[in-house]
Amino acid sequence: MPTSVPHGSSAAVSATGLRKSYGDKTVLDGIDLHIPAGSVFALLGPNGAGKTTAVKILSTLISADDGQARVAGYDLAADPQGVRAAIGVTGQFSAVDGLITGEENMLLMADLHHLSKREGRRVTAELLERFDLTEAAKKPASTYSGGMKRRLDIAMTLVGDPRVIFLDEPTTGLDPRSRHNMWQIIRELVTGGVTVFLTTQYLEEADELADRIAVLHDGVIAAEGTADALKRIVPGGHVRLRFDDPAAYRSAAEALREVTRDDESLALHIPSDGSQRELRSLLDWLDAAGVEADELTVHTPDLDDVFFALTADRPGQTNQPNRPNRPDQPEEAAR
Template structure:
């Protein structure tokens, strides 16, 4: 962890939506290795929450605890309104889990994988077949349904994995690095599937090393480092935590440029391009203050651009190291 820790954004006031997942003081160690060092979570229902972290940061352990696969050493959690320790069966009935590595059985067909899940969920035979047919259509797997799953591409296996997870109609889904090993086209397809799930009211808990993925999908993001959550907020809130944001104003008229430079004495001047640059967090309040100063001087900028740090900058500042996404394991589509 860098020596200059960055505080997490404060929660906004007003009523909050109901929580799908809450956790307080979760701790987990394996021998002398502390994996989770007291994390707190509150994830609203019907949202996408992304947990970012390097390999070994504790992302998968968090998923395993919240999905009842392993127990926490300390702390409490509720998932879908059920206490994790007191009602694990009720938690399992309400959730679906897709891990980093496919749970698909390659020796049987995609359809048979789906029907097996229907049997495990004790669905009546007719209802099970109807559910499987609907999900195969939804995930564009009808043509491949009768083929052995071992013949599927990486992208198809991921789609089948999530389709199998949905057989039990879970309201909360844990996706542990769901696009690892997929090519860009397959990743974008998976993003579309995740957005559809949330539109249907499903809560998605996503772990990922792909910062673009978190930026695209997540309503809120938490950064996990050395077993602790070191920052949490929306993507825009997190970007504003890191220095380096600025506003660039460009003028076509040299006289307007000189007047603006006088009105904004704290701006860096670029006379050759008739541009001014000011530090800014990119917030509406900050931009309004700059424009008000220009208005008071009777000057208007011809071009205004806002530059803010991206999630890569945030991640590096909070964890002290750049991300190292897993390399693709196989071609996919």
């Protein structure tokens, strides 16, 4: 589950009015971001929404056409080198060199960070052990499974001890077990004080990991908030009451307003946002009426519903989020 972030935490990433166009195609149309330090922020969006473009701008790989941003306390335009020294980036596609061993990949990264040979070997050994890659360290990376390559990718990213990590669709192509292992790694990074900026099309992934989620559509942030808050902005939430006693079922059905009846299963569906206030009111009413339901379940829209409500607004457009057993398609807007 998402970590708890203290209210008022300092921003690890902040941006105002970021814009980017490629020819006559506007990819980012003035987006604002505020990501507290030590949290997981997930940027959702369909293929081509601009997620990778946002990551490339914030990690100094490309420049924005307009807007301001600060990452890890450094101004993106005035001190890009400071930003680069404070961040790590793991892209959609593995940066691992398959022709050399996992250990050699790590040592190469240590050299790029100007670590001494002794320090580089120490950091390499620690990270290989942390990511359960010690036994495979001497083997060519080309022999690694997809999950192992992703773990090595992130281990290489951590060589420079970054304070902010950008993970651009980090579980693309992984099997469910490897995906869950990656989720645990991300949770551990945040527990250690790292801020994670995650782009993903896996809605379950965002729901599991993110403290806050933003949905990017047509170059703008269509909605932002916690997973629970986003689920409340689309209709469809309800409380389901099921009864064993037909008489109790009929009494409740006659007394409650705006209910949908299911006479076969003796169940009532009552529109609700699932809030504590609404549930307490319903329970108080049941107690006062002397009606006892045998089952009470709360049904709220999930992130799939939120995603479709916010992004499927153009006829003929297919913005389906990827399921855990579907391969992702690479984002095209940033290319």
